Amino acid sequence: MSVERTLHHFPMDPASRQVRLSLGEKRLPFNEVQVRYWESPPEFLALNPSGLTPVLEEKGPDGRIVLCESRAILDHLEEQNPEPALMGREAAERAEARRLLQWFDRKFDYEVGGYLLHEKLEKRLLKLGAPDLAALRHGREALRGHLVYIEGLLQDRDWLAGRRLSLADFAAAAHLSVIDYFGDVPWRDFPGVKTWYMKLKSRPCFRPLLSDRCPGIAPAGHYDDLDF
Amino acid sequence: MSVERTLHHFPMDPASRQVRLSLGEKRLPFNEVQVRYWESPPEFLALNPSGLTPVLEEKGPDGRIVLCESRAILDHLEEQNPEPALMGREAAERAEARRLLQWFDRKFDYEVGGYLLHEKLEKRLLKLGAPDLAALRHGREALRGHLVYIEGLLQDRDWLAGRRLSLADFAAAAHLSVIDYFGDVPWRDFPGVKTWYMKLKSRPCFRPLLSDRCPGIAPAGHYDDLDF
Numbered sequence: 097m098s099v100e101r102t103l104h105h106f107p108m109d110p111a112s113r114q115v116r117l118s119l120g121e122k123r124l125p126f127n128e129v130q131v132r133y134w135e136s137p138p139e140f141l142a143l144n145p146s147g148l149t150p151v152l153e154e155k156g157p158d159g160r161i162v163l164c165e166s167r168a169i170l171d172h173l174e175e176q177n178p179e180p181a182l183m184g185r186e187a188a189e190r191a192e193a194r195r196l197l198q199w200f201d202r203k204f205d206y207e208v209g210g211y212l213l214h215e216k217l218e219k220r221l222l223k224l225g226a227p228d229l230a231a232l233r234h235g236r237e238a239l240r241g242h243l244v245y246i247e248g249l250l251q252d253r254d255w256l257a258g259r260r261l262s263l264a265d266f267a268a269a270a271h272l273s274v275i276d277y278f279g280d281v282p283w284r285d286f287p288g289v290k291t292w293y294m295k296l297k298s299r300p301c302f303r304p305l306l307s308d309r310c311p312g313i314a315p316a317g318h319y320d321d322l323d324f
Numbered sequence: 325m326s327v328e329r330t331l332h333h334f335p336m337d338p339a340s341r342q343v344r345l346s347l348g349e350k351r352l353p354f355n356e357v358q359v360r361y362w363e364s365p366p367e368f369l370a371l372n373p374s375g376l377t378p379v380l381e382e383k384g385p386d387g388r389i390v391l392c393e394s395r396a397i398l399d400h401l402e403e404q405n406p407e408p409a410l411m412g413r414e415a416a417e418r419a420e421a422r423r424l425l426q427w428f429d430r431k432f433d434y435e436v437g438g439y440l441l442h443e444k445l446e447k448r449l450l451k452l453g454a455p456d457l458a459a460l461r462h463g464r465e466a467l468r469g470h471l472v473y474i475e476g477l478l479q480d481r482d483w484l485a486g487r488r489l490s491l492a493d494f495a496a497a498a499h500l501s502v503i504d505y506f507g508d509v510p511w512r513d514f515p516g517v518k519t520w521y522m523k524l525k526s527r528p529c530f531r532p533l534l535s536d537r538c539p540g541i542a543p544a545g546h547y548d549d550l551d552f
Contacts, residue, residue, distance in 0.1 A: 144423075145473065146423075146427055146431050148430075148431070158415075161415060161416050161419060162419075163419045163423070164419075164423040165422065165423050165426035165427070165430070166426075167395070167422060167425075167426050168418075168419050168422035168425075168426060171399075171418075171422060172415060172418070172419055172422075175415070175418075176415065187386075187389060187400060187403070187404065188389050190396075190399075190400070190403075191389060191390075191391045191392075191396050194393065194395060194396035194399060194400075195372075195391070195392040195393050195396050197395075197396075198393035198394075198395050198396060199374055199393070202374075202376075202393075203374050203376070245373065
């Protein structure tokens with residue numbers, strides 16, 4: 097029954113981080129290969145022709161399986177390792193977790209990550225020059241709108257999708273944590289979100305993310321501080 | 325056991341089309357509400373604060389459930405109505421269907437739809453002026469790259485993810501069909517893709533999509549022709 101896992105990922109990629117959090121929470125050990133996806137390494141393209149991280153390889157008694165794209169990996173992990181359940185149990189709970197998961201992977205990624213991470217991270221990796229200040233401002237304003245929404249959700253809920261920790265929390269935290277590395281999250285103005293993020297940060301599954309370092313860019317001072 | 329369904333959708337939205345195809349293939353009847361999502365109607369925002377179509381309301385013996393975002397709806401329909409299975413049966417088959425589903429919703433949508441549909445459809449809806457010719461060229465070139473990839477997959481497969489029809493086919497067809505409305509798919513150069521699309525087009529679930537009309541824009545002549 098033992099499965100050997102290898103995760104091909106980029107530490108600052110929010111989609112990769114979601115998978116690392118799920119593997120960690122489910123206590124599934126895995127080997128790591130870090131991918132410089134923006135250089136399109138041929139051995140990585142052979143695994144995933146889309147060229148995007150993450151990819152999870154599993155070798156087990158039933159053979160080898162290559163899982164490409166974050167959602168395919170997360171859904172597979174839920175099916176093969178159902179405890180702890182991270183996608184809710186009843187239909188309404190699952191619908192809410194999935195709604196928010198897609199919210200962060202689509203809307204948040206497009207409106208916030210597409211600006212802040214493009215300007216601060218991708219431009220550096222791809223040597224595209226200095227960040228554009230108007231784009232940064234645009235991304236920071238959109239981020240505030242999303243934080244207002246999360247703060248509202250957390251007024252009546254322990255976790256984003258309801259009473260239980262779910263992949264919606266991991267998706268939100270994965271996206272926010274990369275932006276937090278660059279010091280762009282105004283935690284002070286959103287006490288509910290800050291408390292929620294502190295709870296996540298102190299979970300064992302989160303620890304590896306807090307020791308990630310992006311070569312040449314130091315993280316914000318509070319990035320790995322549990323009592324920030 | 326009877327469930328009353330209402331789908332809030334926009335006919336030319338690829339994400340909405342995927343849900344209509346799944347509902348049709350599973351022979352689940354539904355009421356329709358067409359949403360002018362770009363006008364952010366308050367009654368729709370109350371259903372889905374992200375403002376994005378599709379949204380599926382279900383009223384059944386267990387109460388009312390509101391499902392927001394395409395993937396949440398598709399996964400829910402698979403769980404509640406497992407036959408016919410549209411996400412594969414074994415783990416490897418499911419992984420492949422999910423990989424391609426995310427390919428079309430993320431990579432294809434970003435590289436092709438983000439140009440062609442933005443220029444030809446969204447700019448018109450939002451009154452943003454005439455299409456930009458360089459952007460159209462960019463989108464058409466990216467589309468060719470994706471068609472080359474699909475043509476390759478279909479050399480060894482009956483359907484995109486393998487031996488069985490899956491949500492990967494519906495995702496690809498949903499995205500391509502909207503682009504085909506505007507006449508931008510070079511079918512003649514991709515005979516394998518064309519045969520695959522003809523098979524899909526002649527399924528009963530596809531028929532409603534072929535009678536969609538976008539106000540003020542006539543479809544390409546072959547759009548609803550089964551032998552194009």
